Amino acid sequence: MKRKKVLVFRELPEDQLARLQAAHEVTVANPRIAEQRSAFEAALPEAQGLIGSSFPVDEALLARASKLEVISSVSVGVDNYAPAALHARGILLCHTPGVLDETVADTVFALLMATSRRVVELSSLVREGRWSKNIGEDLFGHDVHGKTLGLLGFGRIGQAIARRAALGFGMPVLFHARHAVDLAAHAPELLGRATHTPLDELLSRADIVVAMLPLSDSTRGMIDARVFGRMKPGAIFINGGRGATVQEPALLAALDQGTLRAAGLDVFATEPLPLDSPLRTHPRVTPLPHIGSATHETRHAMAELAVTNLLKALAGERPLAVYDTAFA
Ligand SMILES: NC(=O)c1ccc[n+]([C@@H]2O[C@H](COP(=O)([O-])OP(=O)(O)OC[C@H]3O[C@@H](n4cnc5c(N)ncnc54)[C@H](O)[C@@H]3O)[C@@H](O)[C@H]2O)c1
Numbered sequence: 001m002k003r004k005k006v007l008v009f010r011e012l013p014e015d016q017l018a019r020l021q022a023a024h025e026v027t028v029a030n031p032r033i034a035e036q037r038s039a040f041e042a043a044l045p046e047a048q049g050l051i052g053s054s055f056p057v058d059e060a061l062l063a064r065a066s067k068l069e070v071i072s073s074v075s076v077g078v079d080n081y082a083p084a085a086l087h088a089r090g091i092l093l094c095h096t097p098g099v100l101d102e103t104v105a106d107t108v109f110a111l112l113m114a115t116s117r118r119v120v121e122l123s124s125l126v127r128e129g130r131w132s133k134n135i136g137e138d139l140f141g142h143d144v145h146g147k148t149l150g151l152l153g154f155g156r157i158g159q160a161i162a163r164r165a166a167l168g169f170g171m172p173v174l175f176h177a178r179h180a181v182d183l184a185a186h187a188p189e190l191l192g193r194a195t196h197t198p199l200d201e202l203l204s205r206a207d208i209v210v211a212m213l214p215l216s217d218s219t220r221g222m223i224d225a226r227v228f229g230r231m232k233p234g235a236i237f238i239n240g241g242r243g244a245t246v247q248e249p250a251l252l253a254a255l256d257q258g259t260l261r262a263a264g265l266d267v268f269a270t271e272p273l274p275l276d277s278p279l280r281t282h283p284r285v286t287p288l289p290h291i292g293s294a295t296h297e298t299r300h301a302m303a304e305l306a307v308t309n310l311l312k313a314l315a316g317e318r319p320l321a322v323y324d325t326a327f328a
């Protein structure tokens with residue numbers, strides 16, 4: 001097979017890079033790193049395949065990539081790409097659904113436990129030498145088991161969160177999604193335990209609201225002052241999806257006005273989180289640096305799937321996971 005030109009725009013594990021190098025001419029250049037930016041720009045016009053993540057591949061960038069046949073994202077989320085432009089040019093977009101579901105659900109649960117039981121705050125009290133007497137009610141947390149979970153987004157990852165909540169913690173699960181989900185066919189273990197619920201009803205009944213939504217035109221800014229205003233007083237909010245689905249000023253207002261007890265955030269509208277963001281130091285926010293899928297095992301599985309997708313696409317075969325840009 002003819003060797004093609006591949007541009008790797010975010011580092012890959014060595015064994016996965018070697019799979020690419022065995023078949024194609026590979027340039028590794030991360031445009032986020034100033035010293036590598038010119039190598040990235042030099043390779044772009046010749047690249048037939050792009051592979052990487054966490055960098056906006058917008059229409060202007062695509063215009064400089066005239067030979068591009070396929071983009072393989074090492075992520076399940078595809079909000080960094082320009083679906084209409086890709087579709088118009090017939091460029092395939094591949095991604096990594098499925099292999100990260102359980103790991104991301106674990107991260108969301110870690111945030112859910114940490115916020116409800118004030119784990120980070122109370123651990124700091126010990127580390128800073130402020131544990132001088134038995135803690136009193138003012139530092140008690142709230143139970144997680146048995147509480148009602150409201151899920152915004154009930155796709156692959158949302159369902160993995162629902163399984164943990166319903167089967168492990170005895171939590172009734174309410175979910176809001178764009179389409180109804182046939183539980184009998186797709187998640188029979190959740191029958192009778194998870195219920196498709198209109199958004200406002202979900203918000204008024206959930207003790208903990210978890211957002212696990214993709215970023216799209218329909219979800220950008222969707223979690224706004226109205227949504228926070230409908231939540232139960234004292235609710236906890238977790239975002240494991242994308243930061244820009246939330247209007248961050250409205251989130252801060254809900255925390256400061258006491259509607260929300262706490263927030264656990266893995267994702268932010270701007271990443272890395274700017275130093276002057278009030279969310280960084282807010283006493284009732286537990287922030288994480290976008291680590292949903294960041295385990296050795298899962299990041300390797302994502303890279304492996306992304307490389308397989310790219311190799312298949314460049315060989316004219318059907319990749320394992322293609323994102324349908326026609327309906328984005
Ligand atoms: N924090 C992280 O590290 C991390 C890791 C993986 C994924 N993610 C994010 O999580 C997202 C979800 O991943 P997934 O694999 O579960 O996706 P998925 O496509 O399987 O599920 C998406 C869910 O969102 C719902 N949805 C979409 N638009 C909606 C709208 N306007 N209103 C209501 N519901 C809507 C869909 O109906 C579906 O239930 C990804 O797109 C990505 O952005 C974040």
Ligand SMILES: O=C(O)[C@H](O)CO
Binds near residue numbers: 075077
């Ligand atoms: O979309 C994803 O896969 C995660 O956010 C990791 O980048």
